[in-house]
Structure formats: structure tokens, C-alpha cells
Amino acid sequence: MDLYEYQAKELFGRHGIPVPAGKVAATPAEARAISAELDTPVVIKAQVKTGGRGKAGGIRPAAGPAAAESEAEHVIGMDIKGHIARRVLVEAATVPFEEYYAAFLVDRAEGAFLAMVSAQGGMEIEELAARDPDAIVKLPIDPVAGVDADTARQLVGKAGLPEQAAPVLEKLWRVLVEEDALLVEVNPLICTADQQIVALDGKVTVDDNAAFRHSWEYAEESVSLEAQAKAKGLNYVKLDGKVGVIGNGAGLVMSTLDVVAGAGAAPANFLDIGGGASAQVMADGLEIILADPDVRSVLVNVFGGITACDAVANGIVTALQLLGERGHGTPIVVRLDGNNAEVGRRILSDARHPAVRQVSTMDGAAELAARLAAGA
Known part of the structure; x- marks a missing residue:
């Protein structure tokens, strides 16, 4: 089961991964109230289980509460590739200094875990892989050893990410393992001007077969x-x-x-x-x-x-x-x-x-x- 971005970020927060402050809204009025509470410029992000939100107009900046309400009115109900945006994430606008890509997944072809990390984030990873395969570091992960501090440092070193990204990669791995996920992806994982590593986006696919071990309350909220x-x-x-x-x-x-x-x-x-x-x-x-x-x-x-x-x-x-x-x-x-x-x-x-x-x-x-x- 794919999670919405706001649900993925809830998991990230539980595991100590920095994410922008934000809340989910189902109405424009709720978006206005959340924006006022955050008291900073925000981004209105359509919550749909598909890519291409930005190109479709599903991600919109808003300078204040009135703008947040207006932009949410445009986004809520939007059809993005057959997925209807029933909710929006109202999130504090965060300006990236650098953008990266990081993912852990179950590699079904190899029957193993795989790490994928790149210093070039914020774009379609498939396009990057086709254009410049060497830009993505791929490392098989031993399921017993997992991703410890040394492995995380190895990944960021090979990919050209800053050292402070290593602890975040360790935590992303823990999300994959402890939440019984099949995919944990952040694109972009950013470094801010003050050198903070933040998960600006999040995609998580959890294994339905492990639901009995969890208290997930992630029912389908759209009529995709x-x-x-x-x-x-x-x-x-x-x-x-x-x-x-x-x-x-x-x-x-x-x-x-x-x-x-x-x-x-x-x-x-x-x-x-x-x-x-x-x-x-x-x-x-x-x-x-x-x-x-x-x-x-x-x-x-x-x-x-x-x-x-x-x-x-x-x-x-x-x-x-x-x-x-x-x-x-x-x-x-x-x-x-x-x-x-x-x-x-x-x-x-x-x-x-x-x-x-x-x-x-x-x-x-x-x-x-x-x-x-x-x-x-």
C-alpha cells in the first residue's frame, strides 16, 4: 500500500527524520487556519498517490493565510493522472541550498535490499538514471547487517552528500525495516542554507501482509x-x-x-x-x-x-x-x-x-x- 506524502512524513517524524512543519487540510478554510498557525510562507501540496504533482499544478506556494486558502481551493478536487486530491498538505516553505535523492527498497529482481543515493535530486530519477547512470550510487544491503553508521557514511561519501546526511540515511533504513516497508524514498532530500538535512518530500510503500504487526490507519482516502x-x-x-x-x-x-x-x-x-x-x-x-x-x-x-x-x-x-x-x-x-x-x-x-x-x-x-x- 502506498502512503500519502503526509503519512510518510508522519512515519519519518516518528523515526527522528527532520521534515518541514505542516498539517493536512481537507478544506480551504482549514488550509487558511494551518497557514496562520505556522505564521510563515507555506506550500500547498496535493495529496495524491502519483507523481507529477508539480507539473500538474498540484504544488503551489502561498505567502500567507489568505493565499493559502485561495491556492487550496484550486488544488482540492484537482484530478492528477486519475487521482483526485481530497486533501492538501500545508507545509512551511523550505528553501533548499542543495537537493539530493535517497531511497531504500526491496529489489525483487535480486531478492535483496538496495540503497540508491544521488547528489542530484529534485527530478525524475528514471530520467537521471537514463541520462547519467553513474550519478546514482547503488549498493546492495545485507539484510542482517543493515545500514549502520559506517554503511551510511560509505553511501554519502560515494554519492557526494554532506556528512550530516549519514544519520538521516540510517533513520530512513530503520523506517524500511521497522515499518515493514517495501520502499522508502525521499526526493528531494535537501540541505538548507544553515546546513540542516530535511526530507522535503516522502514516498513510502508498506507491505499489506505485515498489517497485523502495526496499528496503521492508512485507509484509502481518495477515489483514485x-x-x-x-x-x-x-x-x-x-x-x-x-x-x-x-x-x-x-x-x-x-x-x-x-x-x-x-x-x-x-x-x-x-x-x-x-x-x-x-x-x-x-x-x-x-x-x-x-x-x-x-x-x-x-x-x-x-x-x-x-x-x-x-x-x-x-x-x-x-x-x-x-x-x-x-x-x-x-x-x-x-x-x-x-x-x-x-x-x-x-x-x-x-x-x-x-x-x-x-x-x-x-x-x-x-x-x-x-x-x-x-x-x-
């Missing part, structure tokens, strides 16, 4: 697409592209994401309806994807096995009937193969829905979905 999908029992992950993807089986969906990327488009999501999905599951999945404002086209790629293609086709027809006019605006490319594929194709042809296009091959379907997403 991922929350809606989870409520419907769907395996859905929001991505940053414009081509919605539905498939049956994680392997097929991953392959479809690759084929969409190879066709020159970026996938908008991962959605696996599973091997035995019903027409209702198919309808639920399509409804979630079409609710994403970023999606410009949808690719349904199904190989019929346990899930017969006629059930998938009926699910598509049912979903479009339920959606009514909302289902007409986004083109849906469908590729059916395998069990009952001919029956499924006939069901879609007979429905004659203006949004549906059928393509017989996965590559061809991906290419068409990419063109449609680009407006071609």
Missing part, C-alpha cells in the same frame, strides 16, 4: 482509479501513457505493454483480468480504463483459454451499454484469439458499436491503438 479497481478486485496499475491496455494473464499484459511501446506509444495502465474472468470483470475493467482522462485509445488483447473469447466480447458489449455516451468517445481496438475467438468476433461485429475496431494480430492491434491515441 487504482482504489476503484481494487474495490472491484481488478489487478490494475496506473501508468503515464495514453493507450489503455486490458489482457488476460500477467505475461500477456506485459507483452502487450512492450508491443504498444514498440509501436511508438506509451501504455496508460496495466490491467490483468485474469485467466477465468467473467463478462462482468471485463466490463468493470473497461469502465475503469475509460474513466482515465489520459486514455486516448484502448487495446483489449485476449487469448482465450479458461476465459473464452465470447465472454470477453459480451463483457465489452455490456460495458459499452452501461457507459452509454461515455463509451463512444474513446476508440477500442480488440484482438481476440484462442477459445471461442470466432464467436467473440461475431458478437462484436453484430453489436456494431462505433468505438470498436477488431484486428486479428497483436502487432497490428497495437499499431492501430498507437495511431488512434496520437489522433491519426
Whole structure:
């Protein structure tokens, strides 16, 4: 489970990691009161479980209480990549002298813990990794030894961070271990003009399987697409592209994401309806994807096995009937193969829905979905 920024910072504070003073607000009036209490310029930060808040206008400075109320009014209710900002963090404005990046995570590929530290923070770490891989220090962490003072000093020394950052890295590691987290990330971790190390942002993913060991009270507070999908029992992950993807089986969906990327488009999501999905599951999945404002086209790629293609086709027809006019605006490319594929194709042809296009091959379907997403 991903935590909101304010929740991550609550954990940081418990473990002695410096964070800016601030409180969360659910209304503009609350934001005004918090700003008055802090009695300093503040930043209004949308609380959503996705990146790109700054680019979307979800992080706004405010010089005083009146400005804080006005900016909170703009941010609360904002849709950021399908996530609705129900709350804002009203936080004392902190000017960084230098910005760094620090993270501890479970490296699933290696089955181990990994530390990632860089003297270049405040930007997309994926972009930095692609442009200058040597700018990020990566160090496997022994799960028994963990991160002690010597390891922390080694990390800051290799990455070029100041010495006073080492104790903060030790504490970040303790958050990962003691809170049963899968990821603890700070971007940026800053050094102020008076040489104080402060976690200006925070991202924490905790392991739901460890909930029985904790008193977490971090329920979903938004109606994000991922929350809606989870409520419907769907395996859905929001991505940053414009081509919605539905498939049956994680392997097929991953392959479809690759084929969409190879066709020159970026996938908008991962959605696996599973091997035995019903027409209702198919309808639920399509409804979630079409609710994403970023999606410009949808690719349904199904190989019929346990899930017969006629059930998938009926699910598509049912979903479009339920959606009514909302289902007409986004083109849906469908590729059916395998069990009952001919029956499924006939069901879609007979429905004659203006949004549906059928393509017989996965590559061809991906290419068409990419063109449609680009407006071609």
C-alpha cells in the first residue's frame, strides 16, 4: 500500500527524520487556519498517490493565510493522472541550498535490499538514471547487517552528500525495516542554507501482509482509479501513457505493454483480468480504463483459454451499454484469439458499436491503438 506524502512524513517524524512543519487540510478554510498557525510562507501540496504533482499544478506556494486558502481551493478536487486530491498538505516553505535523492527498497529482481543515493535530486530519477547512470550510487544491503553508521557514511561519501546526511540515511533504513516497508524514498532530500538535512518530500510503500504487526490507519482516502479497481478486485496499475491496455494473464499484459511501446506509444495502465474472468470483470475493467482522462485509445488483447473469447466480447458489449455516451468517445481496438475467438468476433461485429475496431494480430492491434491515441 502506498502512503500519502503526509503519512510518510508522519512515519519519518516518528523515526527522528527532520521534515518541514505542516498539517493536512481537507478544506480551504482549514488550509487558511494551518497557514496562520505556522505564521510563515507555506506550500500547498496535493495529496495524491502519483507523481507529477508539480507539473500538474498540484504544488503551489502561498505567502500567507489568505493565499493559502485561495491556492487550496484550486488544488482540492484537482484530478492528477486519475487521482483526485481530497486533501492538501500545508507545509512551511523550505528553501533548499542543495537537493539530493535517497531511497531504500526491496529489489525483487535480486531478492535483496538496495540503497540508491544521488547528489542530484529534485527530478525524475528514471530520467537521471537514463541520462547519467553513474550519478546514482547503488549498493546492495545485507539484510542482517543493515545500514549502520559506517554503511551510511560509505553511501554519502560515494554519492557526494554532506556528512550530516549519514544519520538521516540510517533513520530512513530503520523506517524500511521497522515499518515493514517495501520502499522508502525521499526526493528531494535537501540541505538548507544553515546546513540542516530535511526530507522535503516522502514516498513510502508498506507491505499489506505485515498489517497485523502495526496499528496503521492508512485507509484509502481518495477515489483514485487504482482504489476503484481494487474495490472491484481488478489487478490494475496506473501508468503515464495514453493507450489503455486490458489482457488476460500477467505475461500477456506485459507483452502487450512492450508491443504498444514498440509501436511508438506509451501504455496508460496495466490491467490483468485474469485467466477465468467473467463478462462482468471485463466490463468493470473497461469502465475503469475509460474513466482515465489520459486514455486516448484502448487495446483489449485476449487469448482465450479458461476465459473464452465470447465472454470477453459480451463483457465489452455490456460495458459499452452501461457507459452509454461515455463509451463512444474513446476508440477500442480488440484482438481476440484462442477459445471461442470466432464467436467473440461475431458478437462484436453484430453489436456494431462505433468505438470498436477488431484486428486479428497483436502487432497490428497495437499499431492501430498507437495511431488512434496520437489522433491519426
